[in-house]
Amino acid sequence: MGKKILSESALESIEKEYGEWLAEYRKALEKVPERLKRFSTVSDLEIKPLYTPLDIANKDFSEEIGFPGIYPFTRGVQGTMYRARLWTMRMFAGLGTSEDTNKRFHYLINHGETGLSTAFDFPTLMGYDTDSPLARGECGKCGVAIDTLEDMQRLFANINLEQVTASMTINPPASVIWAMYIANAENEGYSKNKLGGTIQNDCLKEFIAQKTLMLPPEPSLRLVTDTVEYGTKQVPRWNTISISGYHIREAGSTAVQELAFTIYDGITYVEEAIKRGLKVDEFAGRLSFFWNSHIDFFEEIAKMRASRRMWARIMKERFGAKDPRSMLMRFHTQTAGCSLTAQEPYNNVIRTTTEALAAILSGTQSLHTNSLDEVYMIPSEQAVLIALRTQQILGDEIGVTQVIDPLAGSYFVEALTDKMEEEANVYIRKLDEMGGMVAAIERDFPQMEIANAAFHYQKQVEAGEKIVIGVNKYKSGRPDLEFVLKLDEEIERMQIERTDRYRQSRDKAGFRKAMDELRRRCEGPPCWENNVMPALIEAVRAGATEQECCDLYRDVFGTYTDPGTF
């Protein structure tokens, strides 16, 4: 039975009072008009001056809001939320060599970080070793360079891999990097059963937005499904995909597009795993999500609250999930890199703080806060500490973690949450009609929707319709920050030398045999017997580098290049 929040008679009198208020408001505007021609969110969703019970008049409390830890999970995935345990403070980190990044990991852990998150450099992200001609000038620049199992060992040295969960932002080569992680953990005496962590492994959003591209969509999905299948059977605590809206948003999408395209990517991964023969309740509990917390405070909260409800409904209604854990949208959040300014970079601390607060008020499971200098470069130690302390202050000082989902029942937040779901569902129906996400990507649909939104926003900034302090209002220059990180250009040569030595020292016959088995599995039909993961773990143990595994993929599956539309 439905439980409407307000009675018919109460609504009638509110409607009358609202009408009276609105007449007064309009009268007042005749004297002093509104500041702006139009009020809208950063995604350009129009916002009214006032929200009242009328905006949520049809709300059914149990069906749409309910209780934390209970379907449809609008209010949070756990019953206890931050009363029991704060979110995992997980700073995205990676710079230079594996030793440099390991040092950064320890620095963050020593200052109270509670989970690890690894940023790889572009060659690693694209499946190239440091000595590839395509990798010139890139080594260690935007993350850590990982070519070999030895690099992986150095990366996680002296970190207890059964106690700390590690997230790795890696996509087309995710299976290879995960194999290195598992092989290293086993070498160090840890058990696969107990390993917790995440590989991003969300290939679809690469075509849509992030553009670390390697294979065409179909074989990319096959490899993703191999990892889902392997995780389900062998590494049960691992999140095998982090279905990511972050990069879609950074590419310029609206909040609704981020929500819709990401959830549709999730739908696609679930469909693929079911096609492989897995049952939805076997694997869905290990899917996780990743949202961008952008600058528009309430829009973000509405988006994240709506996302949980949407996913729960989709898993239950579309896929027939029975286990509530399959319906839980657990998510990581990162504050919006694209909201930071190179001008007056100290102001970025304030932007990041409000974005982090929005993520916390939305019940995120883990959080990365951007550093004030991240607009220029990988963060310095000084800046990353301020960013981590931002989370700790929000968690322990300001009181917002004492109560679960404190904004529930806000007329505005609930109405905006509904609006997010409604508009995202329009896209989801459209994507269904187009024949799914792969078909839509081939038609350039999500890519162009995002490009249009990005261009529209840029125009709004230039017209002064959207304000960015220091950029188009109170204009300011770029100071010479005293602590911007400088990387040693010499590390490229050093890394090339040691990867080369590593290749020279391996047993050639053992390496050949392992690579042949990997090839046999890739060439065979997708199924458990041909799952690439066991063969990859053997291959990296036998000395295969990241690029050698990825070259084999490229050879068997073909490559994909950016169509370059705008």
Place this chain on the structure above:
Amino acid sequence: MERARKLRILVAKPGLDGHDRGARVVARAFRDAGFEVIYTGCHQTPEQIVSTAIQEDVDMIGLSILSGAHTYSFPKVIELLRENDADDISVIGGGIFPLEDIPKLKEIGIKELFEPGAKLGDIIEWVGHNIKPRTGVAQRTQFGVRAMD
């Protein structure tokens, strides 16, 4: 004979960097401003960029980068243009550059650098004032024959 024609611009993404929001927004703004625009897409080597620039007979290359790998790719593009007698093709850059790199990049021949916060209108105006349609004679290069105006 010189004849007036639209400016031809190649917007290019050198290196493995996938941050293409800026490149695509600027490419569209150039097109809307009436320039002829070719966009390479992500993940282009300096060799590919220069080859495309010569084959497409462009007047200017706009390099967009966010990864920090400009220290390799920008000088390489300039060097390859020179080697192919195509250094009358102007090169500009957009993205994030450490402050100390900016004079170095200008010194090697990058005509202008546009940093975060640059307005599309300002970029277009700069291009309109500073880049003129090239005129030239056919030349054989390692990348093919350059078209004659």
